[in-house]
Amino acid sequence: MSHLSPVHASDEFAVRGNRAVLTRRNHNKRSVRLIRAELGDTTWTVIGRRRLRVPGRVVMSCGQGRDGALWLRAGSTWLPIEA
Numbered sequence: 362m363s364h365l366s367p368v369h370a371s372d373e374f375a376v377r378g379n380r381a382v383l384t385r386r387n388h389n390k391r392s393v394r395l396i397r398a399e400l401g402d403t404t405w406t407v408i409g410r411r412r413l414r415v416p417g418r419v420v421m422s423c424g425q426g427r428d429g430a431l432w433l434r435a436g437s438t439w440l441p442i443e444a
Contacts, residue, residue, distance in 0.1 A: 367398040367405035377429025377444035381405065384433065384442075386419045393419055393433065395442065415440060 366374075371383040372393075379401075385394040397409040417436015425432045431442045 364400065364403070364405055367407050368396050371396070373424030373426065373431055373433070375426035375429055375431035375442070375444045380429075380444050382431050382442050382444045384424060384431065386423065389418050389420075391415055391418060391435070393435075397444075413442075 366383070368383045368385065370385065372386045374381055374383040379399055381398045381400070383396045383398065385396070387393060392412050392414050395411050395413045396407055398405045399408050415433065415435035416438050419433075419435050423434040429444045431444065433440045433442060
């Protein structure tokens with residue numbers, strides 16, 4: 362089964378149960394847009410948005426999802442963001 366993304370052109374995501382965390386990078390800047398979503402019966406609904414300041418510049422291929430957490434690389438730091 363597939364579901365449309367709640368965010369246009371998201372860069373990374375991680376899912377745990379019916380919750381997800383997605384990002385949109387601000388390339389070569391020290392922030393990302395962090396979007397939280399929840400899956401209903403058939404569609405994702407955005408339940409929160411915020412700009413997240415990070416300790417280094419965000420680069421290409423900067424996120425990896427594992428066990429419901431998104432690990433975001435900013436500079437030389439990996440930040441865990443729970444779904």
